[in-house]
Amino acid sequence: MKELDRRTVLRLGGVSAIGALAGCSGGQSDGTPTGTGTGTPTSGGNAPPGADQIGGPNDLRTEVEVTATRLDSDQGAGQNVFTPAVVWLEQGGTVTWVNAGGSHSVTAYHPDNDRPQRVPDGTNAFDSGTLSAGQEFERTFETPGVYNYYCTPHEGLGMVGLVIVDGAQGGPGTTEPSDLGSSAASQNLTRLLNAAGITGGGTETGTGQQYAWQDATIDSYWYSLYNMSTNIAMSGNGVQFPHNERQQDAFERRVPAMLQHADVDQPPIKNPNLNMAAFTEGDPHFTQQPVLSGDDGRPDASTLTWDMSQSSGVVSPSSLAWTHLKGVTWAKNFQNHFDILPTQLAPKFRAQMLTTLAQIGIRATLVAGGPEGNGALTKGDSMELVSQFRPSDGTVVDDTARPNHHAAMLWFLSDLNSLVQNGWFGYVNPEPLIPAANVQQLTDGMGRTTMNLFGPGDVVSSGSTRDLGQMLGAVAWFGTQAGSSDLQSRATTYTNELAGEVETHLESNGRLADGGDNQAATQGxxxxxxxxxxxxxxxxxxxxxxxxxxxxxxxLWDDEAGTFASGTEASTYRITARDAADITGGVNAAETLLDRDVKSQYARFFDQIFNRGRLQRAERPPSRDGSAEYTLPLPPNAGGEHGQAAVYNTAVEYDTGADEWSVTDDSFRTAWALYLSNQDIWVSQWSGDFYQGRGVPGRSETPQTEIQ
Structure with a gap:
């Protein structure tokens, strides 16, 4: 019999989330998912959603409804699940998938969907497209065999399912799922095949699955989140910044208004303090037991404290700029995805972003000055930045203007300007933190000052040719945000001059001379x-x-080690957080702008550096379970009496002879850790949909509204 054309039914608002879930309740005769356990499925079991079945080899169904949903907690198969996950169907039977909330899809593993074939030979691909809450997708199955399918937004988190038509008939859908590009999807399909008693499903080895690029991008998303959330000024891990009564009054008025517009009655973090600035260096061990979820379910910022005697107590333009650039990037990222977040979480994230923007706005006026006066980090009446400032006593520790600090601040202000000039990307801002015209003036002033202060040769002489890369990126982004045609033209000329300086140091084999200690980072x-x-x-x-x-x-690629060499003659590779960020930036640009096939190399590099090498010091992502080959300790077990924050170490080393990694500097350096966090979130856009970060300046000044 020939395969019927797929039938897609999209009924907006036709089924509520409660009604959809209720459709899977009741006794065996009216559609209860049966239990699984292991081996041959039996009815009446207690398998959790995402690992459950309906029907069996001797109990083929005619019509089945499957719910796509997100659970409140991980019950063994992940939080985003299809339930029942395994459907036994008679030939010609129909399955209707109902989206109970969030955004999900029903997509076959088929080459037409850019995935390996895991459906019977000769059958057509099916893909519902992204379904919103209440929408349905229906399909009739005429060809016997095993159909493997997944949810596009959540494949990396293991959201998969099986439809078995007329019993298991062999074929691609019964083989070991080892080439999917997502270890979580492979593991969950293996579980389902084994639970259904289908041979060829392989064994669940935990470490036997290949760490793929999807895993790396999802992990980079989580590590980026950890480093931001444990270092933001609201957590109390900062130093008090001077401010005046007018600013404090504005803060006290704005926060309640923003919470009202976010439709929440309290900040997502208890005891937030928006007047804390990120210090340059510190020891991230907690000095008391942190309250990550109090009686009201919120983390208490006052308990997330580090040992301030080990803190530098000093603020630099880079530590502040990279921290708050991360906040702007997240604000853009999440605004486009509140419809994907679970209903109960979306308002909390919106409140988090609004509070972060309040913090960023206050900080920009304090640090960089602007139309209303000079900032703590600027010299006199100019926009020239000092390099270090101690807020506790108002002392300038280092008044030298350096290109890397100006590049970081220019990058941050340009991105903030992109957010503000586009209506704050839709965030309700009841009383503007900084008027848009002032942000533009601030950004233009920093761009003009930076280009006037440092000639291309000055950038190199103050550090190395490596510093040309960060300045090129900052001025390029500024060029898309400059407030006048004259400044846009100046940015174009300046970037060409910087590129000319690169050419003077470029060797015939493509190596850039006079770079930093890590040659791979310089190249990237x-x-x-x-x-x-x-x-x-x-x-x-x-x-x-x-x-x-x-x-x-x-x-520079060392295939045996699975990472990039520090140099062609190096036997020990030293990689700092800054090195990892610079390499990641090069990989992202190669993939995003040149369409180079570098994802598999990036996956190996990421797994070696961050997971095995422990550049990320704690807390494995919830996207991976404890069976992953290289797992990270959760904070209570991560060292010290009360554990430590899940942030980046400063440096790790790899011994090529011994094939061993070691942490050589376990301090936390804000500027480079948060710089790396920004590079991570831009790379995580590779996974599409939820991970739509701003990876390319000039292409994403307005929010993305379509799935890429």
């Missing part, structure tokens, strides 16, 4: 800067970037 960040700058009109240095990347992915 300068290639990223050149490619992002080439997005500007009148700038094109793609060929130079290609040459740098050829050296990175060819000469």
């Amino acid at each position: 960040v300068v290639a990223q800067g050149l490619l992002w700058a080439s997005e500007l009109d009148g700038v094109d240095h793609t060929d130079t970037a290609e040459s740098l990347l050829d050296h990175l992915f060819g000469t």
Whole structure:
């Protein structure tokens, strides 16, 4: 018999979440999911949603309803699940999937969907597209065999299911799922095949699944979140910044108004303090038992404290800029995805973002000055930045202006300007934190000052050729945000001058001379800067970037170690958080702007550096369970009396002879950890939909509204 054409039924508002779940209740005769256990399925079991079955080899159904939903907690198969996860269907039977909440899809493992074939030979692909809450998708199955399918937004989290038509008939859907690109999906399909008693499903080895690029991007998302959430000024892990009564009064009036617009009655964090600035360096061990979920379910910021005697107590433009750039990036990211978040979480995230924006707005005026006066980090009447400032006594520790600090601040202000000039990306701002015109003036002033202060040669002489990459990226982004045609033209000229300086240090084999200690980092960040700058009109240095990347992915890639070498002659590879960020930036630019196939290399690099090498010091992502090959300790077990924050270490080393990793600097350095967090969230966009970060300056000044 020929396969029937798929039938898609999208009925908005036709079924409520409660009604959809109720459709799976009742006795065996009216559609109760049966239990699974192991081996041959039996009815009447207690398998959790996402691991449950309906019917069996001798109990084939004619019509079945499956619910796509998100559970309040992980019950063994993940939180985003299809339930029942295994459906036994007679030939010609129909399955109707109902979305009970959030955004889900029903998508076959089929080459037409850019996935390996795991449906019977000769059958067509099916794909519901993204379904909103209450929408349905219906399909009739005429060809016997085993159909494997997944949810596009949540495949990386293991949201998969099986439809078994007329009993198991062999074929692609019964083989071991080892090539899916997501270890969570592979593991859950293996569980379902084994539970259904289908041979060929393989064994659940935990460490036998390949760590794929989807795993790396999802883990990078979580590590980025950890580093931001444990370091934001609201957590109390900062130093008190001077402010005046007017600013305090504005804070006290704005927060209640923002909470009202977010439709919540309290901040998502208890005892927030928006007047704390991130210090440059500290020891992230907790000094008391942290309250991560109090009586009201909220973390208590006053308990998330580190040992301030081990803190530098000093603020730099870079530590502040990279911290708050991360907040802006997250604000953009989440605004587009509140419909994907569970209903009970969306208001909390919106309140979190609004509170973060309040903090960012206060900080920008304090630090960078602007139309209403000079900031603590600027010199006199200019926008020239000092390098270090101690808020406790108002002392300037280092008044030297450095290119890396100006680049970081320019990058942050340009991104803040992008947010503000686009109506705060839809965030309700009842009393503007900074008027849009002031943010534009602030951004233009920093751009003008930076380009006037540092010639391309000055950028190199103050550090190395590596610093050209960060400056190229910052000025390229500023070029898309400059408030006048003269400044836009100046940004174009300046980026071409910076690229010319790169050319003077470029060797014939693509190696950039006079770089930093880690050659791979030098190659990566300068290639990223050149490619992002080439997005500007009148700038094109793609060929130079290609040459740098050829050296990175060819000469410096150590396939045996699964990472990039620090240099061609190095036997020990030292990788700092900054190094990892610069390499990640180069990889992201290669994939995003040049369509290079670098994802598998990135997956190995990420797994080695962050997981096995422990550049990320604690807390495995909820997207991976304890069977992962390299797991991280949860905070209570991560060292010290009360555990430690889940943040990046400063440096790790790899001994090529012994094949061993070691942590060589376990301090937390804010600027580079949060710089790496920004690079991580941009890479996590590779997984699509929920991970739509802003990876390319000039292409995403307005929110993305369509799934890529």
